[in-house]
Amino acid sequence: MRKWSPLIAICLGTFLLLVDVTIVVVALPAIGDKFGAGYADLQWVLDGYALALAALLLGAGSLADRYGRRRTYLIGIGLFALSSLLCAVAPNEQALIAARILQGAGGAAMFATTVALLNVTYHGRDRGVAFGVWGAVNGAAAAAGPLAGGLLTEHFGWRWIFLVNLPICVAAVWFTVRSVAESKAPRAGRFDLPGTISFTVAAGAVTYGLIRAGEAGWTDTVALTAFAAGTAALLAFLAAELRSDHPMLDLSLFRRAPFAVLIVAAFLTQAAAFAYLPFTTVWLQQVLGNGPVDAGLVGALPMAVASLVVGAAAGRLLQRVSPRWTVGFGLLLIAAGDLMQARLDADSTGTALIPGLIVAGIGVGAVLPSLSSAVLGEVPRERSGMAGGALNTFRQLGFALGVAVFGTIFAHRVSDGHGQPAAFADGLNATLTVAAVVALVGGVLVLAVVRHHPVPASGPQAPAPSPTPAPSHA
Structure with missing residues (x-):
């Protein structure tokens, strides 16, 4: 059992962060009814999480290589647990969206370290077994999300789709602290702050522009401004990556x-x-x-x-x-x-x-x-x-x-x-x-x-x- 405790720790976190992409889907009508939220707000309940996860993933990987993957993974779990609690007690849709963005940041810190932690923990045949189990957990999370979300929403209320994360986070922390060794990259590069910021702004601005255009029309000033800001941020990201000695994404x-x-x-x-x-x-x-x-x-x-x-x-x-x-x-x-x-x-x-x-x-x-x-x-x-x-x-x-x-x-x-x-x-x-x-x-x-x-x-x-x-x- 001790040999596979690190795998359990990593699979628990992986399952949580991936299942939370889809577990919210069937709860959206209930959330909309509770807060009187329209389509745009409900889209942000999904997109806030997915965007934060996407925008911060590469940067979180760089930080993990530099400061420690186990430490980054534990910080990610803690942030995920805190934001799950904030989602569960959110008084309105704006607070829920903000908590979902924070939850995506925690998920990025977890997701960015999983492969590297497995890679340095297991070797030979054990490594193949570990990655096979981890891959199966990825698939199970996609299958479990809609059904788990439906069961919790219908029988306990939509807030429980977030509260159920808390005991799993506690178990993941316990297994990680007891069994996962710390590891770092021997020659980790500098954290690419300009790339991380510009990529995040570009993704967020374009997504906001699309959602706003759906509400107010494609000629809406706010939507057009968001598209312009997203384009400018994307160009800044490309320039930052081309000039950086340690880009978070090598464009070559x-x-x-x-x-x-x-x-x-x-x-x-x-x-x-x-x-x-x-x-x-x-x-x-x-x-x-x-x-x-x-x-x-x-x-x-x-x-x-x-x-x-x-x-x-x-x-x-x-x-x-x-x-x-x-x-x-x-x-x-x-x-x-x-x-x-x-x-x-x-x-x-x-x-x-x-x-x-x-x-x-x-x-x-x-x-x-x-x-x-x-x-x-x-x-x-x-x-x-x-x-x-x-x-x-x-x-x-x-x-x-x-x-x-x-x-x-x-x-x-x-x-x-x-x-x-x-x-x-x-x-x-x-x-x-x-x-x-x-x-x-x-x-x-x-x-x-x-x-x-x-x-x-x-x-x-x-x-x-x-x-x-x-x-x-x-």
């Missing part, structure tokens, strides 16, 4: 077309496969009258289970196939699944979504395990930590920006139809159609550009090597 990696396309594919996968689910939940609960449990069972669980089954059953086989096929055709399956769902009308029931969710889930199960090994196979081993951090960052950004874009489409169609059931169905159809186009574009890009098998011994089953001067991230 993107000169290799397959790497750049795979990162784009990760971004598009999260948007196309997951970012429409909040609006599916709104339709299931507010229009069809399903409870949170039924909304979780029908609206998200079929995809999560299909993805988990495919990833577990075919994981080894998929690793032997070129990512051109697994990622490319996986994205095409996601596109097909989205289109299968985009056939709703005023008389449709939730079961109409299930076949398309299963097909999309099969695509997700093919894409996600292959992406990790494919991305790491496109970079030198000394850049594997940074490449893994970039992959996770862009995945979370895809979800956050996808929610913002799809929310604009959905809200526009619903308002045009004066909130009638047919308008909700039309809004969801439009959202799913755009999601399908996003997945189709990603699939075509991968099939056109990525042409060779990834380098063996990369990916989750053969994790990043011991740290080097490059930051080592999750």
Whole structure:
């Protein structure tokens, strides 16, 4: 048991931070009813967390390499526990959104250290076992989130989806303090403060602009100002990374077309496969009258289970196939699944979504395990930590920006139809159609550009090597 205590500590934190991406989805209508919040505020309950997680992940990895991964992991758990409590007692939607942003910061500190901690703790066969279990926990978190959120919301109230985090955080701290050894990078570079700040501002401003445009229109002065600020911050980020001796993201990696396309594919996968689910939940609960449990069972669980089954059953086989096929055709399956769902009308029931969710889930199960090994196979081993951090960052950004874009489409169609059931169905159809186009574009890009098998011994089953001067991230 003592040998696997570090794995338990790391898996507890990983499960928490990933399940909190999706556990809130089925609780959104209940939160909206409690606070009288509109679509824009509900989008921020999701996006505040995802954006903080994405924007701070690379910077947190750099800090962990410099000051200690165990210390950073423990700080992340503490911040996650405190912010979960603040979420649970939030008196209004503004306080809840602020607490969710803080929760994302804690999640970033945890997520940025998980791979490195496992890598330095386990060796040989034990390392393979550890990363296999950790990968299964990643999949289980996606499957458990909607159902756990539905059960807690329906039987105890939405605040319990945050309160339940507290005892798990205590257990994670106990296991970490007792069993996880401290480790640092021997030659860690300086913390990239300009890059971290400019990247955070760029992501936040663009997302705010998208959500604001959905409310007030694309010519709204505030929305246009946010887009301008986001563009300026993005340019500042690019300039900071090009000039830095220790960038948190080495932009030269993107000169290799397959790497750049795979990162784009990760971004598009999260948007196309997951970012429409909040609006599916709104339709299931507010229009069809399903409870949170039924909304979780029908609206998200079929995809999560299909993805988990495919990833577990075919994981080894998929690793032997070129990512051109697994990622490319996986994205095409996601596109097909989205289109299968985009056939709703005023008389449709939730079961109409299930076949398309299963097909999309099969695509997700093919894409996600292959992406990790494919991305790491496109970079030198000394850049594997940074490449893994970039992959996770862009995945979370895809979800956050996808929610913002799809929310604009959905809200526009619903308002045009004066909130009638047919308008909700039309809004969801439009959202799913755009999601399908996003997945189709990603699939075509991968099939056109990525042409060779990834380098063996990369990916989750053969994790990043011991740290080097490059930051080592999750």
